[in-house]
Amino acid sequence: MHTLPTKILLATDGSREAGLASRAAADLCLRTSAELHVVHVWTNLLSEVYPTLAFEEHSDAFERGARVLLEQQADKVRSGEVFVAGTHLKEGRIAEEIVGLAENLDVGLVVVGGRSVGAIGRLVTGSISEGVARLSTAPILLVRGGEGAWPPRRFIICDDFSEEAARAGTLAAGVGRLFGTRTLLVRVHPPRLVVRAARASYSEGLPRELFKGGDEDLKNRADELEHILGTRPEIRTPTGSAAGVIQKVAEEDGEPSLIAVGAQGLSGMPRLTMGSFSTEVLRSIGAPVLIVPPLVHERR
Template identity: 30%
Template sequence: MAEPVVVGVDGSPSSLEAVGAAAREAALRGTGLRLVHAFGWPSIRPPPGVPPWTPAAAGVRELVDGTLVKAEQRAREVTPHLEITREVTVGEPLMVLEIESRTACLVVVGSRGLGAFGSLLLGSTAVHLAAHGRCPVLVVRGGPNPTGPVLLAVDGSPAGEKAVEFAFAEAAMRNAGLLALHVWNTWSERAYEGPGDPLNVVVDIERLRAAEQQLLDETLSPWQTRYPQVAVERRLVRSRIRTALIDASHDAQLVVAGARGRGGFTGLLLGSVSQALLHHAHCPVAVVRGEE
């Protein structure tokens, strides 16, 4: 069996949505689904003579089993014949998912939940997981358009090459089109427009536009040859990058972005664009780390 799709489970509605999405991803890849439920370490010491804390010893085994049964039922509703395994462990959920990502092809999480898994988009946990996971991370959020394209944020950087590969593969598996969006003038979040803008005064705009178009074409061409069945729309936009991508996500079924593009600080493992998408995109977001 190939590397499984791993999904974090906590019993919340958002978690069950993530299970459904993870089941679909596993079916598309022809691999198994791994349901992972993690308990945080207890804040109190067990009484004398009581063995170290475990789900069974704490009297919550029934609760855990019920949560996992519901999760598995949800997965079966999506893909009845999927191979499903369960993992219940004691540990900090983020660390557990990081470890699971080492032997997974994809980690899927919901945007909100009941426990530590549920704080994903309320704090820095999703950002940390997307930055440090050893495989692509899919955060299930928004209302995806099931007939829409896979939206790829193209920046032309070497670090973004893995995201391009992932987006083409996803589009092929989903029988969907691919919208490759490259936004320029991205070193500032101000949109430079009009003949009086400083950029227009000191730069040959048409030459810059041609260079950005060439970057977009060179990034996509090898992968279009590899995936000829994927219909690709190349879109070059002069705008604020975060605004343009979030707006385009309205009509997409999935957004794919690299963990860090050419516009970010090289010391950061997750760029501001990916963070903005994780918090504000209108459909699920896949963050794909590039080569170290």
């Protein structure tokens, strides 16, 4: 059984990117009848720069402006006939406050906006979106890619044998069914490391016989997803750098795509050599990304 979120938290800062996230969150709430909460986190910039000085008057002005922004964003959502169950104004570190509220509300999904990938985009992603993805115990939907990115017409589910990737696939399939999207199930095989005269290089791929058990497991995953989707996902098992391969798949055909990944990234040896797959996806792919973290007890 798949579980769609019954409560969604939209984080907004009034930016164009946050507007796209707002549209996605409203769309999901209309399709799932989920309860929507909206949060805006403000920071007193003067106290950040001059922590020993008192700026009560300026702080009050910042807070009033933040509250106006929050209500304006909530009103935009309401104009789309979406009921807003609560608005929440927070002060402090953005990622920490968003995650803390999500845990207090026990939401099933956090929706945030992100800028297109680039020098500035990587900076913003690293400072906020990556922080939310790193800290959150709830699934995260990072919405970006411009006006044409939502709604997606194709879901790309990245499977890597991990439990969190399986949960990401299950959630993505449940959402994908609501949109009637085409779905791809992708498991990237790592390149083979070849040592010649004390030098390491990568060949085309590891021997296929090493993946026979994994390929059977992938077919079983496709069976599970077909039961949720109502149609069978297309299976692909390319070889190469995981994030690079997924980026190519996401860019083919020019269709708006959503990437679903588990937060722990590639398991076993590939994780050691390639780092966090979900972080690579956040930094290199400009499409919306759904990230499902490990269960709380798996983080300990």
